[in-house]
Amino acid sequence: MNGLVLASAGNVLVWIVWVVAAFSCLASGVAVISFSNAFYSALALIGNLASLAVMYLLLSAEFVAAAQVLVYAGAVVVMFLFVIAYVGPRRETPWSGGPGWQTVAAVCAAGALLVEIVVAVGMQASGTLSPESNVGATFGTPAWIGRVFLTDHLFAFEITSVVLLVAAVGGVILGAHTRRTDPGIITPAPTREAEREPEPEVVH
Amino acid sequence: MAGPDVAWYLAVAAFLFGIGALGVLIRRNTLVVLLSLELMLNAGNLALIALSRHWHNGAGQIFALAVMAVAASEVCVGLGLVVALNRRDLSLDVDRLSELRG
Numbered sequence: 001m002n003g004l005v006l007a008s009a010g011n012v013l014v015w016i017v018w019v020v021a022a023f024s025c026l027a028s029g030v031a032v033i034s035f036s037n038a039f040y041s042a043l044a045l046i047g048n049l050a051s052l053a054v055m056y057l058l059l060s061a062e063f064v065a066a067a068q069v070l071v072y073a074g075a076v077v078v079m080f081l082f083v084i085a086y087v088g089p090r091r092e093t094p095w096s097g098g099p100g101w102q103t104v105a106a107v108c109a110a111g112a113l114l115v116e117i118v119v120a121v122g123m124q125a126s127g128t129l130s131p132e133s134n135v136g137a138t139f140g141t142p143a144w145i146g147r148v149f150l151t152d153h154l155f156a157f158e159i160t161s162v163v164l165l166v167a168a169v170g171g172v173i174l175g176a177h178t179r180r181t182d183p184g185i186i187t188p189a190p191t192r193e194a195e196r197e198p199e200p201e202v203v204h
Numbered sequence: 205m206a207g208p209d210v211a212w213y214l215a216v217a218a219f220l221f222g223i224g225a226l227g228v229l230i231r232r233n234t235l236v237v238l239l240s241l242e243l244m245l246n247a248g249n250l251a252l253i254a255l256s257r258h259w260h261n262g263a264g265q266i267f268a269l270a271v272m273a274v275a276a277s278e279v280c281v282g283l284g285l286v287v288a289l290n291r292r293d294l295s296l297d298v299d300r301l302s303e304l305r306g
Contacts, residue, residue: 033226042235042239055216058207061268106230173284174287
């Protein structure tokens, strides 16, 4: 009897954590697409990533949760913030600018996509999505992930590293200074920061 | 510890994907489009991990980690493009970037 009460209390606790995580995940997702300042959008993405990490922990994917926080909040969002700060303030009003039918069409398309996903998943998985059972204690731990990665999925692991390397080289090449070279003379790229107008550009 | 069903996680993933798709369609700033792409990729990750837990199959988690690496690569190249655009004083408006030659 006492164990039953404890178990139901644990259930309620898990549900509370899940509801908070899911709500903040969706709310910060809406915040990402509705802030007019891209800097705030990137900051809202951190909240989204953190709440997703909480849900990964509830799904007993501990290593993925840690990797999520490290890779996204540690690297991706920081890179975003640096680039947004480098590009400078460009304000944009999300729900206006451009023809109105475009906004309506975008909302309709996104809604149709959502309905399609829900219908497809529901039809495919109705009945088979039974209440989850217990998994082993090692499921999702770093040791387990490491063993699986270096035995069963070794090729994917290596290919992933090659993809990351190629993307890093490509990013550096894209972002590098383009020097205009006269025959024999190498002139540095002209600095355009001085010519740029300081006030924020309005993007419509 | 029986928490919510996997269907609840899939519902959250579907809504997050819808929000990301809406952001990609509705925003004009290239940076925000990239952020919305991140939302969509994360929704896919959430569905992968939920189903991996459901089927007791670790391949979903491995795939989620691979998706994370691909997302990092995409951000790397995308932000490189943004920096290159900004250096040439081009607009970051996706509606105006209709010609690849700029």
